[in-house]
Amino acid sequence: MAQGLLAPVELLAYDGSGIDGGFYKQVNGWAQSAPHWLDQLIKTWSALGLGLFAVLMLLAWWQARRADSVVMARVLASPLIVVVAYLANSLLKSLVQEVRPCQQLGTSTLEACPGAGDWSFPSNHTVIAFAAAAALWFAYRWIGWVALGAAVLMGASRVWVGVHYPHDVLVGAAVGLLVGLLLGWTAGRAAPLVDRMRAGALAPLLGSGPAIAQA
Numbered sequence: 001m002a003q004g005l006l007a008p009v010e011l012l013a014y015d016g017s018g019i020d021g022g023f024y025k026q027v028n029g030w031a032q033s034a035p036h037w038l039d040q041l042i043k044t045w046s047a048l049g050l051g052l053f054a055v056l057m058l059l060a061w062w063q064a065r066r067a068d069s070v071v072m073a074r075v076l077a078s079p080l081i082v083v084v085a086y087l088a089n090s091l092l093k094s095l096v097q098e099v100r101p102c103q104q105l106g107t108s109t110l111e112a113c114p115g116a117g118d119w120s121f122p123s124n125h126t127v128i129a130f131a132a133a134a135a136l137w138f139a140y141r142w143i144g145w146v147a148l149g150a151a152v153l154m155g156a157s158r159v160w161v162g163v164h165y166p167h168d169v170l171v172g173a174a175v176g177l178l179v180g181l182l183l184g185w186t187a188g189r190a191a192p193l194v195d196r197m198r199a200g201a202l203a204p205l206l207g208s209g210p211a212i213a214q215a
Helices: 017-033 036-048 050-064 069-096 124-139 141-160 166-198 210-214
Strands: none
Touching (some): 017 141, 036 141, 050 124, 069 166
């Protein structure tokens, strides 16, 4: 179940264990004593769960073919918003350079402990998940709420499998929400561009808006 116990090491990069290392160890203990099926379920979700957000974006696009161009603009912007959030988070990671808890504390993990230089703070998975949820919320509230629930589970899973501190996840959620809300709110301004695309060769992909629903 575990990937092996690493010996605690002295590292020059930032040590975040003083923030919530105790709680991280408590969660790690829960994971080590949990039923195998539960650990495997969480491990699989942690590794593959981001695919659900892509599915939700596709669902939003399918729905938006019958919606006005403001909604379609927000849907089309959602993957771009995720990319922006990821890039912003990568910059923050490179500035802080926090060592992974499984390296710093030598804990046994469900997921292989990332190597040196693969920084921990903030969590990329969490940033992506929350940015996607925020962006989709502006297009369709119900899809946004589903994505938000999945984002919470994604963040929690990153601590459970042992590769992030809780504060990595909390700040990752804040970064993802901040970028997603700011850009998601402004994405609707691209509606005139969507109108032009709907009048051109992309019409079969983008639909023609409410007129379809009335047909």
